[in-house]
Amino acid sequence: AETLDEFRGNYAYNLLDTHARAFNSQVPMVVQWDDHDVLNNWSPGTDLSARPGYTGRSIALLAARAKRAMFEYLPIRSHPDEAERVYRCYKYGPLAEVFVLDQRSYRAANGTNREDAAGPATRMMGAAQVSWLKQNLAASHATWKLIASDMPLGLLVGDGQVNGVPAWEAWANGPGAPLGRELEIAELLSFIKRQRVKNVVWVTADVHYSAAHYYDPMAAVFKDFTPFWEFVGGPLHAGTFGPNATDPTFGCTQVFNSLPPGMKPNRPPSDGLQFFGTLTINPRTQRMTAALWNLKNERLWSQEIDAAT
Known part of the structure; x- marks a missing residue:
C-alpha cells in the first residue's frame, strides 16, 4: 500500500472474512501497530529510494497514511495531546x-x-x-x-x-x-x-x-x-x-x-x-x-x- 485509499483497502479487505468480522464483534481489542502496517521493518529514517514499486520517497508520508487508516478502522481512542498517539x-x-x-x-x-x-x-x-x-x-x-x-x-x-x-x-x-x-x-x-x-x-x-x-x-x-x-x-x-x-x-x-x-x-x-x-x-x-x-x-x-x- 502507498496511498491512503490503499491503506484503507488493506483493512477493508480483512472485513471480507466472516471470522474476522465475528472476532471484531465479539472480542474486545487493545490495539498497537506492527511494522507491516506501513512497511517491513520500517523506521522514521527508512530510505525508500531503493524500494521497487514505490512512487513516493517519503517514509513519513507513508507512515502518516498508514496510521490514519489504522485509527479509522480499529478501536483506538484519540489522545488529547497527540491525536494519533499509539x-x-x-x-x-x-x-x-x-x-x-x-x-x-x-x-x-x-x-x-x-x-x-x-x-x-x-x-x-x-x-x-x-x-x-x-x-x-x-x-x-x-x-x-x-x-x-x-x-x-x-x-x-x-x-x-x-x-x-x-x-x-x-x-x-x-x-x-x-x-x-x-x-x-x-x-x-x-x-x-x-x-x-x-x-x-x-x-x-x-x-x-x-x-x-x-x-x-x-x-x-x-x-x-x-x-x-x-x-x-x-x-x-x-x-x-x-x-x-x-x-x-x-x-x-x-x-x-x-x-x-x-x-x-x-x-x-x-x-x-x-x-x-x-x-x-x-x-x-x-x-x-x-x-x-x-x-x-x-x-x-x-x-x-x-x-x-
Missing part, C-alpha cells in the same frame, strides 16, 4: 493495568546496535515515551502491570547487515553488556527495581511463534533488575517460522516455544501452526495463570505466577 494505558480494576507501547514511531533506523552510550542512534521508544512509562508504572496501584511491547526483549531479530556486520530489528544484539537499544531497556529495568514496581509481565510479539521466557539476573550479564516473565503470542493468522536465538544479556531463558522440532520454515496458516496466549488473574488469590494455545483450543503450556506483595 502508546497509552488501560486500567482493569485493581488487578491489572496494561501499558501499550509504540516501538515504531520514535525509533532510530535499524543498524548494528552496538553503540556504547545512549543517544539518537539507540532510540527505540524515545525519551518522552520512556518517561511516560516510568511515571505510570511507578504510580500504578494495580496488582499486575502488563507491558504490551511490539518487540521481544531477548530474541535476536535480524535485519540484514551493515558493512558485513549483522543489523538488528529488535532490542537484542548478542551476548555481552548492554549496547545500543539495550541501553534503553537496561535503564528501564533498573528503574523498575529501584522503584520497587512489582509484578511486571511483558507481552510481546513480532516473531511468528509463541514462547515463554524467564528473565533472571542470576543468569544475566546485566544484573540490576528484578526477575520477570515475557510471553510471546502469535501468529494468529500468518506464516509460522522460528524459533529465534535468545540473547543472554538480560538472562533470557526460553522455557517453552510452540514450534515442533525440525519444522520446515514459513508454514502457511493452513498447516494449523497458529497460536495465541491468555493471561487469567484469580481475583481471590491474585495469582496469574499464563497459557499458550493452538487453534484447536488445546493448551500447549501454562504457568501459575504468584503475585509479590
Whole structure:
C-alpha cells in the first residue's frame, strides 16, 4: 500500500472474512501497530529510494497514511495531546493495568546496535515515551502491570547487515553488556527495581511463534533488575517460522516455544501452526495463570505466577 485509499483497502479487505468480522464483534481489542502496517521493518529514517514499486520517497508520508487508516478502522481512542498517539494505558480494576507501547514511531533506523552510550542512534521508544512509562508504572496501584511491547526483549531479530556486520530489528544484539537499544531497556529495568514496581509481565510479539521466557539476573550479564516473565503470542493468522536465538544479556531463558522440532520454515496458516496466549488473574488469590494455545483450543503450556506483595 502507498496511498491512503490503499491503506484503507488493506483493512477493508480483512472485513471480507466472516471470522474476522465475528472476532471484531465479539472480542474486545487493545490495539498497537506492527511494522507491516506501513512497511517491513520500517523506521522514521527508512530510505525508500531503493524500494521497487514505490512512487513516493517519503517514509513519513507513508507512515502518516498508514496510521490514519489504522485509527479509522480499529478501536483506538484519540489522545488529547497527540491525536494519533499509539502508546497509552488501560486500567482493569485493581488487578491489572496494561501499558501499550509504540516501538515504531520514535525509533532510530535499524543498524548494528552496538553503540556504547545512549543517544539518537539507540532510540527505540524515545525519551518522552520512556518517561511516560516510568511515571505510570511507578504510580500504578494495580496488582499486575502488563507491558504490551511490539518487540521481544531477548530474541535476536535480524535485519540484514551493515558493512558485513549483522543489523538488528529488535532490542537484542548478542551476548555481552548492554549496547545500543539495550541501553534503553537496561535503564528501564533498573528503574523498575529501584522503584520497587512489582509484578511486571511483558507481552510481546513480532516473531511468528509463541514462547515463554524467564528473565533472571542470576543468569544475566546485566544484573540490576528484578526477575520477570515475557510471553510471546502469535501468529494468529500468518506464516509460522522460528524459533529465534535468545540473547543472554538480560538472562533470557526460553522455557517453552510452540514450534515442533525440525519444522520446515514459513508454514502457511493452513498447516494449523497458529497460536495465541491468555493471561487469567484469580481475583481471590491474585495469582496469574499464563497459557499458550493452538487453534484447536488445546493448551500447549501454562504457568501459575504468584503475585509479590
